[in-house]
Amino acid sequence: MTGEDIIKLNVGGTNYVTTHDTLRESVYLTTLVDGEWDEQTSDEIFIDRDGFLFRFILLYLRTGDFEIEKCYLKSLKNEADFYGIPDLSNKIDKIMDTKEEVLYELLTEEQLNVHTNHIIDPILETTNTVEAKATQFQLISAVPRLIKTYHCPRNIPVHTEYNCCGRKCDNIAVKNNYEAYTYDMVTLFLVRFNTSGDA
Incomplete structure (x- = not known):
């Protein structure tokens, strides 16, 4: 599989389309695409996680940044930990630790x-x-x-x-x-x- 190959993801019922290169920063997604996914039997990968939050995971993997309401930060950190994206998890920790006066x-x-x-x-x-x-x-x-x-x-x-x-x-x-x-x-x-x- 090349870096430009199109990957179709179904996360909790929400469909996403991306490339193999975009997913490289995620330990979980890279392992899933490179190892466990049998593209001969399915044209998409199903992941039983929150489909709404995955859009922010994918945005971070594409751009290195994200914007999300503070009420979702804790849940997004859980998703970042699950997908194996420590840089995103650390960024969220810093935001959550910042006290607004x-x-x-x-x-x-x-x-x-x-x-x-x-x-x-x-x-x-x-x-x-x-x-x-x-x-x-x-x-x-x-x-x-x-x-x-x-x-x-x-x-x-x-x-x-x-x-x-x-x-x-x-x-x-x-x-x-x-x-x-x-x-x-x-x-x-x-x-x-x-x-x-x-x-």
Whole structure:
């Protein structure tokens, strides 16, 4: 059998077509094709394994890389071990050992706009992904909340808290029966930051 010979595989009921050369990195598949398979009696090799996961095994054998959701990594490692592909198994180990640092914060609309080029609509669906400028993050939900806000009686912008106002502000507030505090409904945004840089 030459390296360019076409090999037909039936893995758990899913059909794949590849070449002998592609399978060389797998100890199991090479042994199977070179030794146990009788091409005189069958035009395909049946392997009683997961047909879905084998597509990632074959992708790795063809390209040296793979992409798969994290929930399948453990199962894919089991398949890599079964097929005798230690390099793939080691790569999966490294991915599984990588700890993603996650930080949750409640941000105002103004703070959120610092991280994105878009103007944020206060009415947002949950798990809506927002395009970030620097750190990658995901918008989880919009949370309405009452916020206690101080208003300076002389409308001085730097007087954002009661104790920042001096005697003159206090006198004006008392004289005019001024309500220094109001409760305003604002929308805060629950944001999930990924600080590992891998997402």
